[in-house]
Amino acid sequence: xxxxxxxxxxxxxxxxxxxxxxxxxxxxxxxxxxxxxxxxxxxxxxxxxxxxxxxxxxxxxxxxxxxxxxxxxxxxxxxxxxxxxxxxxxxxxxxxxxxxxxxxxxxxxxxxxxxxxxxxxxxxxxxxxxxxxxxxxxxxxxxxxxxxxxxxxxxxxxxxxxxxxxxxxxxxxxxxxxxxxxxxxxxxxxxxxxxxxxxxxxxxxxxxxxxxxxxxxxxxxxxxxxxxxxxxxxxxxxxxxxxxxxxxxxxxxxxxxxxxxxxxxxxxxxxxxxxxxxxxx
Amino acid sequence: xxxxxxxxxxxxxxxxxxxxxxxxxxxxxxxxxxxxxxxxxxxxxxxxxxxxxxxxxxxxxxxx
Numbered sequence: 001x002x003x004x005x006x007x008x009x010x011x012x013x014x015x016x017x018x019x020x021x022x023x024x025x026x027x028x029x030x031x032x033x034x035x036x037x038x039x040x041x042x043x044x045x046x047x048x049x050x051x052x053x054x055x056x057x058x059x060x061x062x063x064x065x066x067x068x069x070x071x072x073x074x075x076x077x078x079x080x081x082x083x084x085x086x087x088x089x090x091x092x093x094x095x096x097x098x099x100x101x102x103x104x105x106x107x108x109x110x111x112x113x114x115x116x117x118x119x120x121x122x123x124x125x126x127x128x129x130x131x132x133x134x135x136x137x138x139x140x141x142x143x144x145x146x147x148x149x150x151x152x153x154x155x156x157x158x159x160x161x162x163x164x165x166x167x168x169x170x171x172x173x174x175x176x177x178x179x180x181x182x183x184x185x186x187x188x189x190x191x192x193x194x195x196x197x198x199x200x201x202x203x204x205x206x207x208x209x210x211x212x213x214x215x216x217x218x219x220x221x222x223x224x225x226x227x228x229x230x231x232x233x234x235x236x237x238x239x240x241x242x243x244x245x246x247x248x249x250x251x252x253x254x255x256x257x258x259x260x261x262x263x264x265x266x267x268x269x270x271x272x273x274x275x276x277x278x279x280x281x
Numbered sequence: 282x283x284x285x286x287x288x289x290x291x292x293x294x295x296x297x298x299x300x301x302x303x304x305x306x307x308x309x310x311x312x313x314x315x316x317x318x319x320x321x322x323x324x325x326x327x328x329x330x331x332x333x334x335x336x337x338x339x340x341x342x343x344x345x
Contacts, residue, residue, distance in 0.1 A: 015338075015339075018339065096289070120286065120289075122286070122289070124334075126335060126339065128333075131331050132329070132331070135329065135330060135331055144283075147282050147283065147286055148331060149282070149290070149331065149332050149334050150331055150332065150333045150334060150335055151293060151334040151335055152293065152335055152336060152339055155293040155294065155335075155336045155339075156293065157290055157291055157292065157293040157325075157332070157334030158289060158290065158291060159288065159289050159290060159291040159296070159298075160291075160296065162288075162289040163289075187296075
């Protein structure tokens with residue numbers, strides 16, 4: 001067992017949580033949609049973690065512009081995010097980017113355009129079906145600076161101090177051991193490197209039926225941490241310049257994740273930024 | 282995967298370097314082979330160009 005202080009949704013074993021997440025996203029990769037089953041969370045066409053069914057309108061609500069969507073070949077944008085890390089990661093030519101939970105690769109392909117042929121983008125995802133799909137998308141996008149590995153974000157297969165930017169889009173909430181995720185992100189970053197993560201954060205305590213519902217966890221709801229908890233974890237990992245900014249407009253798409261209740265009462269999408277000190281202490 | 286990116290990979294367990302064995306190439310791309318941890322000896326397969334770097338206890342659901 002782990003000694004993490006963050007709450008594991010539903011008090012599940014981390015391994016059990018990972019298996020649930022992997023099963024669900026394997027199904028999404030294979031089927032493209034209908035991830036949410038029939039337990040209250042509604043599958044919509046409007047994007048968001050639960051949608052699994054991207055369209056231009058849905059992606060624009062998450063923060064992508066039409067050019068972003070048009071610049072990547074179909075099949076990579078599954079509409080599973082809750083923001084657009086590219087918009088605030090300030091990636092520049094030649095940088096090495098690591099995407100935690102890269103899915104079908106959409107954010108990686110956008111990052112690849114930012115860092116150019118001298119840069120590298122590596123996507124890590126623990127779902128074999130997603131990584132296979134992402135690799136097919138490499139061919140479709142005719143790019144040679146994006147690679148995908150099957151891996152787990154609290155056990156990153158990435159060497160120390162090799163990455164300029166860690167991005168992630170609506171994935172960290174799914175991780176049962178978030179402190180380990182941030183510790184490992186810190187380890188792989190070069191001194192002065194940064195994280196630019198879009199994720200949902202909890203704004204009010206979840207009722208028990210949300211907290212205990214497995215589909216609520218895998219649907220990017222019940223695993224969300226509070227801003228205070230995330231700040232504490234980033235601080236504990238060693239990061240500085242920690243800034244977590246809720247995006248109030250995100251309640252619009254989050255409200256669509258569930259037909260029966262307004263999840264916007266409990267969740268908001270946020271940008272999570274932090275920097276590894278330039279001189280490691 | 283490209284062999285040039287091997288240097289930024291590591292063993293997910295102990296974070297030591299990986300060495301490439303039995304590599305088969307398509308151009309400069311490693312299509313299959315095995316990555317072996319220089320420290321603990323754990324072996325990680327590369328299949329269809331994708332290195333499986335999941336920790337061993339998380340691999341059970343992955344395709345053989």
